[in-house]
Amino acid sequence: MxxxxxxxxxxxxxxxxxxxxxxxxxxxxxxxxxxxxxxxxxxxxxxxxxxxxxxxxxxxxxxxxxxxxxxxxxxxxxxxxxxxxxxxxxxxxxxxxxxxxxxxxxxxxxxxxxxxxxxxxxxxxxxxxxxxxxxxxxLPRYRPDSLLARETNGDLALVLPRWRARFEAASDPSEYRRMSRFFARHLVRTGFTLVMPRWVGWTSDLTESAEIFGRYYPLRAEQMRAAAAVALAPVEDPEVIRSYVEDLGPWLADEYTLRHGTKAPRPTHQPA
The missing domain is CATH 3.30.460.10 (Beta Polymerase, domain 2)
Known part of the structure; x- marks a missing residue:
């Protein structure tokens, strides 16, 4: 179980x-x-x-x-x-x-x-x-509901332009490696919280997160599994990062807004 x-x-x-x-x-x-x-x-x-x-x-x-x-x-x-x-x-x-x-x-x-x-x-x-x-x-106790999903990761659409600018400005393999790790982690966690209210639970394990996501979005399952692998073993291939900012990221941002709405505006807390 x-x-x-x-x-x-x-x-x-x-x-x-x-x-x-x-x-x-x-x-x-x-x-x-x-x-x-x-x-x-x-x-x-x-x-x-x-x-x-x-x-x-x-x-x-x-x-x-x-x-x-x-x-x-x-x-x-x-x-x-x-x-x-x-x-x-x-x-x-x-x-x-x-x-x-x-x-x-x-x-x-x-x-x-x-x-x-x-x-x-x-x-x-x-x-x-x-x-x-x-x-x-x-603080109160928390349940894995749509409000929590929206307020934790409902700002991906705002984050993506900063990711694109950072990617376009990069040229060093070590920077690509750092970006691949950071972007992949963020996307896998966002993919999981997208489906969290339907799965009704929580995990911080990135591999498990990707597998759970894939149950609800089978057409994107392999892409998310690959992102989970990069999050654990980052790569220097710029094309991997390009796929995050031009394909998986925009799709995920649109689907997230459709499902849970947009995170309430606030100052940026973490570097993107």
Whole structure:
């Protein structure tokens, strides 16, 4: 029987925990905890892990370390510079990770009404507490419904022009590799949340996400499976990226709008 990430009442179970961190990554997590506390001091409200490391599915040398930091106030340019130094240092010091991603917000943004079904859901359901008081205590419980689908990934149509501009400006194979990974991950996750209310469940596994998507869109199933493979093993082929920004991405954006509508306008939170 499939485990669909929900409790007996149909609410999301929080995925990941510090107890699931594999032994290879325990020193990375310990260093992140210590360095975050030292870098931000009293400015920090709380810190969280997300992604494959707290899920216990990370691959040494291939997985990145993903962090969400909540400050008492909205971050300044100095705070963002501190984040960049923090991430670069962890990446350089620990060969078992391949990059560090850090999301940085003020706590009021994370628990505010505008982000209730996007960043708030992300913190409450997909992030593992690492430091400080858990902001999830201030957020509701969530179900895999169309509102959540719309507010998490209903902005692909707005993101695609930035992707195209980035692709057209690129020429270095390493940049193509980074883009292929980032774009593929985003598309697979968007494809899954498109069908999430019909499947009635949650998974963060990209391969499983693509398979579930394919049950509802068989004509696009192979394309999404290939994107899931690229998300896990990025490529330097620009034609793969071109297919994302000219074919799969536009189709997915149109279908998403048709099914769930458009995400409520807000400032951009993550680089596209």
């Amino acid at each position: 499939e485990h669909r990430g929900l409790d007996a009442y149909g609410y999301f179970e929080r995925e990941g925990s510090l107890g699931q961190v594999q032994a290879e990554f325990a020193p990375v997590v310990a260093a992140a905890r210590a360095r975050i506390a030292e870098a931000y001091g009293r400015r920090l409200h709380s810190a969280y892990l997300y992604g494959s490391i707290p899920r216990g599915t990370a691959r040494p040398g291939r997985s990145d370390l993903d962090l969400l930091l909540a400050l008492h106030r909205e971050p300044t340019d100095e705070d963002r510079d501190t984040t960049e130094v923090l991430g670069r240092g962890l990446d350089q010091d620990f060969p078992q990770i391949d990059g560090v991603g850090v999301l940085l917000y003020g706590k009021d943004t994370l628990i505010g009404e505008q982000e209730r079904y996007d960043l708030g859901w992300f913190l409450a359901c997909l992030s593992t507490p690492l430091l400080g008081s858990d902001l999830a205590e201030h």
